[in-house]
Amino acid sequence: MALTKKQKEVLDFITEYVRENGFSPTQKEIQSNFGFKSLGSVQDYIKYLTNGGFLMNDSHSVRGLLPSAVQQNSEEIPLLGNVAAGVPIEAIENTDTISVPVHMLGRGSHYALKVKGESMIEEGILSGDIAIIKHANDAQNGQIVVAVVENETTLKRYFKRAKQIELHPANKTMKPIIVKDKECEIRGLLVGLIRSY
Amino acid sequence: MALTKKQKEVLDFITEYVRENGFSPTQKEIQSNFGFKSLGSVQDYIKYLTNGGFLMNDSHSVRGLLPSAVQQNSEEIPLLGNVAAGVPIEAIENTDTISVPVHMLGRGSHYALKVKGESMIEEGILSGDIAIIKHANDAQNGQIVVAVVENETTLKRYFKRAKQIELHPANKTMKPIIVKDKECEIRGLLVGLIRSY
DNA sequence: TAAATTTTCCGTAGATCAACCGTATTTTAA
DNA sequence: TTAAAATACGGTTGATCTACGGAAAATTTA
16 A cells, blocks of 8 residues: 555656656666666566556556556645634634645635635625635735735625725625725635535 | 654654655664664554554555555545436436545545536525535435436425425525425435535 | 553564566567 | 567565564653
8 A cells, every 4th residue: 555665766757757758658668767677577566556556557558557646636725714703814823724626726825714704695605614715915806805904804805996995795784894905905815615514 | 542742753753754755764764763773662653653543554564654644635526417407317427526525525425516506595505516415315304405306406405294395495586396205316415515716 | 659550662583575586478569 | 470568477685564572761640
């Protein structure tokens, strides 16, 4: 189940080769890359890697090696705390993390916040949901942002007007927060949502 | 089952090593890192950490240590298609998968469906969301289920009455589906939700 | 405080495995 | 039909892991 150092080197070589050429190396190419004097050595590595599930070997076919797509499909991002809980994000040193599907994550760095309150309920964002946030300092009109106003962290839809910034909740019982530019600090953009029942 | 200071140091060393190299250190490497004069010392730490559940040891294999913290915390489940799209689940042979945080997944097998339509909008389930479903054949009252009625797959809240089954949407503009027991087949329970913006 | 227990360490002997080599045989593909 | 490529052995060596027994130091318990 576990790789040794040399086994990982061999696997990495094969993986790289496939990435660059679109087909796997022959056993002889592997042999000469590592300077083995016998093909048996290559065979042994193929056997180990195959048994461990790191490699597929289309038996008896030439260049039939295929690294198992053990590609990272998810990533750990820090769960920094609650949004709309009145606590600035930086204050939290908790090192909790949460696993997130990579397709949610584009470029840039990300973090997660637990949603508290009903202010975005009409957008389908419920109290208790985990919001996946991309670090950002400004936003486009209409985007859902994490913003800090008067030392409170909130999740709202963002609109920049001529002389003010409006943060719209998605809840008919609540009113937009309207502040001057400098009183509102954007901390990130909502890129995903995870809910557990 | 608490760790002593030294035990934590050893565990941290192993964890860091695995994170950086992709394989675990040998016992000898651990020995020399901490300056032990005997491998037996390392053995004792491995034993203690293993018994406490902080470490897995793939016995008799070289570099076979795996800290629990590095273990997989997400899993691939099949994305079978759309719910509320009029297509029975089994018909779909698509092999798409999606990566899901394990904390959503309890016992049993799971699959994912893409939500179509607005029927659960008041529960915060929007069209386009990915619903994480646990395979099941029956449900408790009030649970959100995947059910097949008249060859249509739908996501609704489930209520079993004396002589009928009611499938409640969460949308004021829609009415409950009311059918006899045998006309409604339950295919799974909603356990999680994933949304990308 | 004294006794019991646990943790931490040492050393050695023996078992197992990884990492090689070499040769012979089978299969694939041009 | 052949050369290239892939399998199938068997065997060697050193690295690595396991199993013990013992003993000092630190902690816990009585």
